[in-house]
Amino acid sequence: MENHxxxxxxxxxxxNMIFAYFxxxxxxxxxxxxxxxxxxxGVAVVFVMVITIPVNYLLEKYLLKEGxxxxxxxxxxxxxxxxxxxxxxxxxxxxxxxxxxxxxxxFSPSLYNALGIFLPLIAVNCAVLGGALxxxxxxxxxxxxxxxxxxxxxxxxxxxxxxxxxxxxxIRYSNVPAPLRGLGITFILVGLMAFAFxxxxxxxx
Amino acid sequence: xxxxxxxxxxxxxxxxxxxxxxxxxxxxVLKPFQQKNLETAKKLEILHAVDKGxxxxxxxxxxxxxDAQYNQYITRAFVFDPAGDTLPGRLAFEIDVxxxxxxxxxxxVYPVFLCTRDDGALNYIFxxxxxxxxxxxxxxxALGEDLNTITGAFFDHQGETPGLGAEINTRWFQKQFxxxxxxxxxxxxxxxxxxxxxxxxxxxxxxxxISGGTITSKGVESTIAxxxxxxxPFIKKNKL
Amino acid sequence: xxxLFSSRNLKLLTNPLNLENPITVQVLGICSALAVTVKMKPxxxxxxxxxxxxxxxxxxxxALRKSIPARIxxxxxxxxxxxxxxxxxxxLKAFVYDVSKQLSVFVGLIITNCILMGRLEAxxxxxxxxxxxxDGIGNGMGYGAILIIxxxxxxxxxxxxxxxxxxxxKLGAFSVGYVNNGAMIMPPMALILIGVIIWIQRSxxxxxxxxx
Numbered sequence: 001m002e003n004h005x006x007x008x009x010x011x012x013x014x015x016n017m018i019f020a021y022f023x024x025x026x027x028x029x030x031x032x033x034x035x036x037x038x039x040x041x042g043v044a045v046v047f048v049m050v051i052t053i054p055v056n057y058l059l060e061k062y063l064l065k066e067g068x069x070x071x072x073x074x075x076x077x078x079x080x081x082x083x084x085x086x087x088x089x090x091x092x093x094x095x096x097x098x099x100x101x102x103x104x105x106x107f108s109p110s111l112y113n114a115l116g117i118f119l120p121l122i123a124v125n126c127a128v129l130g131g132a133l134x135x136x137x138x139x140x141x142x143x144x145x146x147x148x149x150x151x152x153x154x155x156x157x158x159x160x161x162x163x164x165x166x167x168x169x170x171i172r173y174s175n176v177p178a179p180l181r182g183l184g185i186t187f188i189l190v191g192l193m194a195f196a197f198x199x200x201x202x203x204x205x
Numbered sequence: 206x207x208x209x210x211x212x213x214x215x216x217x218x219x220x221x222x223x224x225x226x227x228x229x230x231x232x233x234v235l236k237p238f239q240q241k242n243l244e245t246a247k248k249l250e251i252l253h254a255v256d257k258g259x260x261x262x263x264x265x266x267x268x269x270x271x272d273a274q275y276n277q278y279i280t281r282a283f284v285f286d287p288a289g290d291t292l293p294g295r296l297a298f299e300i301d302v303x304x305x306x307x308x309x310x311x312x313x314v315y316p317v318f319l320c321t322r323d324d325g326a327l328n329y330i331f332x333x334x335x336x337x338x339x340x341x342x343x344x345x346x347a348l349g350e351d352l353n354t355i356t357g358a359f360f361d362h363q364g365e366t367p368g369l370g371a372e373i374n375t376r377w378f379q380k381q382f383x384x385x386x387x388x389x390x391x392x393x394x395x396x397x398x399x400x401x402x403x404x405x406x407x408x409x410x411x412x413x414x415i416s417g418g419t420i421t422s423k424g425v426e427s428t429i430a431x432x433x434x435x436x437x438p439f440i441k442k443n444k445l
Numbered sequence: 446x447x448x449l450f451s452s453r454n455l456k457l458l459t460n461p462l463n464l465e466n467p468i469t470v471q472v473l474g475i476c477s478a479l480a481v482t483v484k485m486k487p488x489x490x491x492x493x494x495x496x497x498x499x500x501x502x503x504x505x506x507x508a509l510r511k512s513i514p515a516r517i518x519x520x521x522x523x524x525x526x527x528x529x530x531x532x533x534x535x536x537l538k539a540f541v542y543d544v545s546k547q548l549s550v551f552v553g554l555i556i557t558n559c560i561l562m563g564r565l566e567a568x569x570x571x572x573x574x575x576x577x578x579x580d581g582i583g584n585g586m587g588y589g590a591i592l593i594i595x596x597x598x599x600x601x602x603x604x605x606x607x608x609x610x611x612x613x614x615k616l617g618a619f620s621v622g623y624v625n626n627g628a629m630i631m632p633p634m635a636l637i638l639i640g641v642i643i644w645i646q647r648s649x650x651x652x653x654x655x656x657x
Contacts, residue, residue: 179647182655187640194633
């Protein structure tokens with residue numbers, strides 16, 4: 001349990017998807033103009049990450065890795081399909097995003113209306129694929145750790161986009177030099193926020 | 206444009222088959238090159254532990270150069286079990302230490318590489334494996350003939366913070382380990398500590414940490430301590 | 446040649462370098478750009494890889510555009526892009542192993558580089574293969590230009606080298622008390638540098654300034 005809490009805190013603050021790895025920047029910058037939409041996209045990302053990363057972990061473990069197919073037959077021990085991992089991961093993400101969209105539409109129209117336009121965007125959100133690739137690189141021991149990891153990464157991403165949106169709502173009233181207005185000042189803002197988040201480095205419970 | 210379901214189905218099947226075939230072909234054709242690169246990288250890391258091979262980047266053919274250097278300096282290599290007994294007939298170079306470390310400590314086997322220096326001195330090179338702040342760190346520690354004095358060290362990492370923790374793969378950090386000792390006079394295992402400025406130094410058993418890279422520095426310390434502890438039976442059997 | 450590079454095509458090639466720059470104007474492809482700009486060499490390889498993948502995925506999708514069923518459009522695009530990225534990754538691993546080690550997961554992240562999907566949707570689905578190919582090269586170069594500028598500044602000021610050559614040391618800067626700026630190697634500096642580049646670019650092109 002302690003292990004999971006540590007992993008969660010670590011992925012939210014220390015290895016934050018935005019401030020440490022800069023993943024999912026496109027939608028991060030595009031959809032952070034108001035807090036309300038930022039919350040919508042943040043929740044959607046958490047949702048999709050928690051589903052896709054553990055699924056990808058299982059695929060990696062029982063299908064793609066060298067020797068992963070031994071559970072089918074011992075003769076397949078030498079098969080190494082890891083060169084297919086990018087394509088499998090992205091296919092899983094795209095398929096699950098599609099599936100989630102359909103399920104949400106059927107069972108919770110109000111949630112669908114809130115998330116609606118953001119869901120398709122998530123398929124090409126680098127944070128989701130990045131999460132899957134980091135999962136592969138970090139070699140987790142079991143599927144529960146990847147659940148915690150993906151939940152933490154998603155929450156970290158959501159916190160980042162919501163706080164940036166809050167700042168951007170305020171900065172609209174400031175007198176920013178005209179050429180820096182909008183995108184320019186946002187970049188610098190994110191840079192400063194990332195510097196602040198570096199203070200969490202080495203942080204452990 | 207809208208097409209029938211059959212069309213979509215056939216289209217996606219053909220696409221998947223074509224793509225899979227192309228990728229499988231590319232993977233098979235390129236595999237030998239990739240494996241040669243991995244082999245060269247590993248040989249180079251072993252050579253770096255005895256301060257060799259730093260000029261490999263400027264060689265005309267890196268793979269050939271590294272092979273030649275490796276064959277010249279690494280004169281023997283063998284595999285031993287946790288009890289410290291050598292296992293004949295196993296190739297030390299093929300052992301993946303990161304995989305071994307995941308097994309139960311009784312099921313593991315460890316490689317050791319023997320290097321004959323230019324002056325004829327014999328060095329034992331042991332792999333070390335552990336964790337830094339962001340991910341795995343690994344390296345090789347070279348010990349002198351007394352299996353106590355460190356004659357060289359090499360570390361590398363996957364993604365430590367640039368400019369801070371990432372400095373462990375620089376030569377100034379690694380050179381600090383030379384002439385440090387693993388055991389004290391009473392032959393008990395002390396290992397080498399990586400200490401910050403304000404911590405009292407141990408002349409034979411400590412090096413300076415990287416400022417701003419404390420977690421990675423401590424990672425190096427525990428990497429050495431944990432890994433070398435596994436080799437104690439072997440060291441005790443062969444010397445001391 | 447004049448047929449291949451009509452004035453329209455030339456525009457496709459040069460516009461992304463400045464007025465339609467994918468990073469500073471279209472806000473595409475920032476994700477994988479920032480982590481690889483500490484040193485010039487990986488930044489250059491990354492820029493080259495992205496240009497190749499953008500150009501060829503544009504070409505392939507544009508050639509297939511009439512046959513792709515609308516409902517599985519996104520998946521088809523992703524499959525083509527992912528296949529090209531795997532090719533690039535395998536080639537990097539085979540021939541420039543050191544660089545591929547430095548780029549690590551960021552090669553894979555080219556798949557979700559928004560430049561790719563952005564150009565596929567906005568251009569390749571509606572234009573002829575050759576035009577799309579040129580558009581891909583142009584956008585890849587626009588992306589690369591920013592990467593090279595940022596990595597040049599970060600390597601020079603952060604490590605005192607240019608393409609691994611110790612410029613500051615040779616100039617004798619260290620002996621007169623100059624020190625490398627450690628903050629430059631930190632990832633957040635890349636963002637601030639891009640912010641400044643946007644500032645400079647928009648001061649020169651007033652029509653890019655965002656309305657309040």
